[in-house]
Amino acid sequence: MEQTGFWAELAPADRRKLTESATRRSYRRGETVCREGDLSSVVLVLLSGHVRIIAGTPDGREVVVGVRGAGDVIGELAAIDDLPRSATVEALEHLDVLEIPGDRFASLCRARSRISWALLLVLSARLRSVGRQWLDVGGGAAARRVAAQLMQLAVQHGVPRGDDIRIAVPATQAELAMTAAISRESWARVTRDLRRQGVISTGRRQVTIHRLAELRRLAG
Numbered sequence: 001m002e003q004t005g006f007w008a009e010l011a012p013a014d015r016r017k018l019t020e021s022a023t024r025r026s027y028r029r030g031e032t033v034c035r036e037g038d039l040s041s042v043v044l045v046l047l048s049g050h051v052r053i054i055a056g057t058p059d060g061r062e063v064v065v066g067v068r069g070a071g072d073v074i075g076e077l078a079a080i081d082d083l084p085r086s087a088t089v090e091a092l093e094h095l096d097v098l099e100i101p102g103d104r105f106a107s108l109c110r111a112r113s114r115i116s117w118a119l120l121l122v123l124s125a126r127l128r129s130v131g132r133q134w135l136d137v138g139g140g141a142a143a144r145r146v147a148a149q150l151m152q153l154a155v156q157h158g159v160p161r162g163d164d165i166r167i168a169v170p171a172t173q174a175e176l177a178m179t180a181a182i183s184r185e186s187w188a189r190v191t192r193d194l195r196r197q198g199v200i201s202t203g204r205r206q207v208t209i210h211r212l213a214e215l216r217r218l219a220g
C-alpha cells in the first residue's frame with residue numbers, strides 16, 4: 001500500500017493491531033461501500049483503489065465532494081459519535097479495504113495514543129480544508145468539487161503518460177459543471193486557476209494532470 005494519509009502516520013505495531021481487528025474485503029468498481037444515513041459504524045482503511053464521497057443536496061441531487069485513496073480512513077465519524085453516515089462512499093475502481101468494527105476502533109484509539117494522534121491529524125486536515133473553503137470567497141467549495149471530479153475522471157478514464165495522466169473527457173464542460181452542482185462559469189474559473197498553477201493543462205475534450213498529488217489534496 002502507498003504510505004499516505006492515516007496509515008502513513010501509524011507505527012508498525014499500530015498497523016498490526018488494526019489489521020488483527022479487521023476483516024479484509026474487496027469491492028467492485030461502482031459498488032457502494034456505505035450509504036448516507038446508514039447506521040453502520042464500521043471504519044474502513046483503504047488498502048488499494050479510490051473511492052468517491054457523495055453527499056445529497058436539499059433538492060435531491062448527488063454531488064461528489066471528495067475522493068479518497070490508499071492509506072486513507074473513512075467512516076471514522078460514525079465510530080466516534082455513533083450517528084448515521086454523513087455521506088455515501090462508492091468504489092471508483094477495484095477496492096481492497098480493512099473493515100474494523102466501530103467499537104473496536106474506538107477502543108484501540110483509547111488504548112493506543114499513536115492511533116488517536118493519526119486520526120486527529122486526519123480530522124485536523126479536513127477541518128482546515130473546510131475552513132479554507134469558507135474563507136475563500138472565490139469559491140473553495142467549487143474548487144474541491146472540480147478537483148474531486150477530475151480525480152474521478154483520472155481513475156476511470158486516465159492514461160499514464162510518463163509522470164502525467166491524460167484524460168479523454170467524456171462530457172462537455174457544461175455537463176461536468178452540472179454533475180458537480182456548480183455553474184459553468186465556476187467550472188471554467190477553477191480549471192483556469194488549476195492551469196495557472198500548473199496542476200493541469202487542457203485541450204479540446206482533453207485534460208492532462210501534471211500534479212496528481214496536489215489535485216488529490218484539493219479533492220480531499
